[in-house]
Amino acid sequence: RTLAGQGHQVFVEVTPHPVLMGAMNDTLEEVALDSASMPAAVCGTLRRDDGGAQRLLTSLAEAFVSGVAVDWTSVLPSTDPVRLPTYAFQHERYWPRAAAPALGGDAVSLGLGAVGHPLLGAAVELAGGAGLVCTGRLSVRTHPWLADHVVGGAVLLPGTGFVEMVVRAGDQVGCGLLEELTLQAPLVLPADGSGVQVQVVLADVDEDGRRTVEVFSRPDAADAQQGWVQHASGVVAPAEGTAVAEEDFAVWPPRDATVVDVTGIYEAGAGASYGYGPAFQGLRAVWRRGEDLFAEVALPEDVAADAG
Structure with a gap:
């Protein structure tokens, strides 16, 4: 006291x-x-x-x-003290404020429907029942993982990219089943990061509920005379009642299937001008049963963290 x-x-x-x-x-x-x-x-x-x-x-x-x-100093080395960050809520902003977006800068304000897909951004239903058009823009700058798909020295949109866009466009109109897809020309992405405009065009529904589909592209800087290049065409249909062989996945690996050796598959592909980078080296195992192929595919750890 x-x-x-x-x-x-x-x-x-x-x-x-x-x-x-x-x-x-x-x-x-x-x-x-x-x-x-x-x-x-x-x-x-x-x-x-x-x-x-x-x-x-x-x-x-x-x-x-x-x-x-x-x-x-009796227990710590005599170095300069550590400079701790300032208190989190006592800060000042020195960056210029971004200008308010101009009216019409988003899909909805332009009269379009937002698709919300990594490859397709907007959709518009054509008047008079003429069909549906989904649009997007691709580049190795906005989609850097696409740069890992190189064939013959050029960055190409993989065939599965066309499948993904067509299926997503079909979902917009209730046709989630891809019955047929024929690739007609490769879609080359500029290595300098400039963009390519993409359109997926769905025709009006026929009497069987099916729709034909076509995929087009053109560079951002294309002039009116250059026009659009058609890359794929196919047919989509309603997915209701589609039979799925669930028994194939009840047991894994699938019954009565033979293991396929995938050792060195990417090295062999490189020798044939297929330059697959990390994002496209996900094949883990393959099995064959008659004409059916079963595969395990997983994103490598170094790219999985960046995947949406």
């Missing part, structure tokens, strides 16, 4: 194990209540079964956060 009355605020019990800290805390709390002063800090040094240097440093840190001036 006397020491606290003289203004001492920190009390350290130097013992192998704290014995007096409880009583000291009780006494100092009473003094603080009587004098309306701040409660003092009480620290120890060592503890029973915990009497090493680590415990002493921990106690020293407890005293430090209570306001005791500690000479850390």
Whole structure:
């Protein structure tokens, strides 16, 4: 009580194990209540079964956060202090504010439907029942993983990319089954990162509920005379009632299937001008049963974290 009355605020019990800290805390709390002063800090040094240097440093840190001036050079190298970041909510912005987007900068304000797909961004239903057009823009800058699909030295949209776009466009009109797709010309993506405009055109529904589909593209900088290049054509149909051979996946690997050796498949492909980068090296295992092929495919870890 006397020491606290003289203004001492920190009390350290130097013992192998704290014995007096409880009583000291009780006494100092009473003094603080009587004098309306701040409660003092009480620290120890060592503890029973915990009497090493680590415990002493921990106690020293407890005293430090209570306001005791500690000479850390005895235990830390004499280097420049670490500069901690400023408080998270006490910051100023120095970046210029982005201008408000111009009216019509999004699909809805342009009278289009938002598709929300990585390869297709908008869709418009043509008036008079003439069909549906889905549009998108592709480039190795906006879709960097496409740069991992190189054939003959050129970056090509893979065949599965056409399948994905056609199936997504078919979903827009309730035709989620791809019955037929013929690729007619490769879609080359410029290596400089410039974009390619893409259109997936669905015709009006026929009497069987099917629709023909075509895929076109042209460069961003194309003039009116260059026109569109057709890359694929096919047929989509309603997916209701489609039979799925679920028994093939009840047991894995599939029954009565023979393992296909895929060792060195990407090295062999490189020798045939197929330069598949990490994003396209996901084949893990293959089995064959008659005319059917079964495969395990997984994104490599170094690209999986960036996949949507």
